[in-house]
Amino acid sequence: MKLQHSDLAILEAGTDEAGRGCLAGPVTxxxxxxxxxxxxxxxxxxxxxxxxxxxxxxxxxxxHALAWAVVHVGPEEIDEINILQASILGMQRAIGKLDLRxxxxxxxxxxxxxxxxxxxxxxxxxDATYMNIAAASILAKTYRDDFMRNLALQHPEYGWExxxxxxxxxxxxxxxxxxxxxxxxxxFQLLPAQLNLFDL
Numbered sequence: 001m002k003l004q005h006s007d008l009a010i011l012e013a014g015t016d017e018a019g020r021g022c023l024a025g026p027v028t029x030x031x032x033x034x035x036x037x038x039x040x041x042x043x044x045x046x047x048x049x050x051x052x053x054x055x056x057x058x059x060x061x062x063x064h065a066l067a068w069a070v071v072h073v074g075p076e077e078i079d080e081i082n083i084l085q086a087s088i089l090g091m092q093r094a095i096g097k098l099d100l101r102x103x104x105x106x107x108x109x110x111x112x113x114x115x116x117x118x119x120x121x122x123x124x125x126x127d128a129t130y131m132n133i134a135a136a137s138i139l140a141k142t143y144r145d146d147f148m149r150n151l152a153l154q155h156p157e158y159g160w161e162x163x164x165x166x167x168x169x170x171x172x173x174x175x176x177x178x179x180x181x182x183x184x185x186x187x188f189q190l191l192p193a194q195l196n197l198f199d200l
Contacts, residue, residue: 010103010104011033011066011100011101011102011103011104012033012102012103012104012105012106012132013031013032013033013067013095013098013102013104013105013106013132014031014032014033014034014105014106014108014126014130014131014132014133014134014135014136015029015030015031015032015091015094015095015105015106015107015108015133015136016029016030016091016107016108016109016126016127016133016134016136016137016140017029017030017087017090017091017108017140018046018137018140018141018144019140019144019164019165020083020087021166021167022164022165022166022167022185023165023166023167023171023172023175023184023185023188023190024075024148024151024158024160024165024171024181024183024184024185025075025144025147025148025151025160025164025165025183026072026073026074026075026078026144026147027072027073027078027083027086027087027090028070028071028072028073028090028140028141028143028144028147029070029071029073029087029090029091029093029094029136029140030068030069030070030071030094030135030136030137030139030140030143031067031068031069031091031094031095031097031098031102031105031136032061032065032067032068032132032135032136032139033065033066033067033068033098033100033102033132034061034064034065034066034131034132034135035064035065035066038064038065038131040057040060040131042056042057043057043061043131043134043135043138044127044128044134045125045127045128045134045137046127046134046137046138046140046141046142047127047137047141048128049138051145054138054141054142055142057135057138058138058139058142061135061138061139062139065135066100067098067099067100068098068135068136068139069094069095069096069097069098070094070139070140070143071090071093071094071097072090072143072144072147073086073087073089073090073093075182075183075184075185075186077089078185078187079185079186079187082187083185083187083188084111087111088111088112088113091107091112092113092115094136095115095118096115101118102118103118103119104118104119104120104121105118105119105120105121106120106121106123106126106130106132106133107120107121107122107123107126107133108122108123108125108126108127108133108136108137109122109123109124109126110122110124144164145164148160148161148164148165149161151183155181155183157174157177157178158171158174158175158178158181159171159174165183172190172191172192175190175191176191
């Protein structure tokens, strides 16, 4: 099924995040305003695309979008306010960084908070339904993957260039062997036994 634009003939921003379920690194949010005549047959939820497809779509989105923005919310802030609140905050910050002020916000998922006085709608699996949310999901995913590859250069033992901070078997094994870094989320269960890694 091809993605669609919403029926609203106004300036609409789609927003989404990546990295909510990770043990390390930021949660990354993006917001995108696409022109109403934008079309792309490959565009879809970032999770449904290959890495090559995501990175080929990113410059297309950036070139054709009326406005776009990406922000990272780091582990310290995630630990302080929890991952749900950090995800919402990231999406709001991305919207705030747009060069154009949207008249409506389309949000992936079922949780959001009012941003200024802009009306919004939450759509479960919105990244597989609406083009602007799908575009935001691709920017969030690719920019976060780039961020984690850079972190992997500092901490190669965790394999972040491969697992992007998600709780893979290899990532958990590395945490067990080497402990946690400042990039790990202290509020998350890093190991099944929940060792007191930060007290070591």
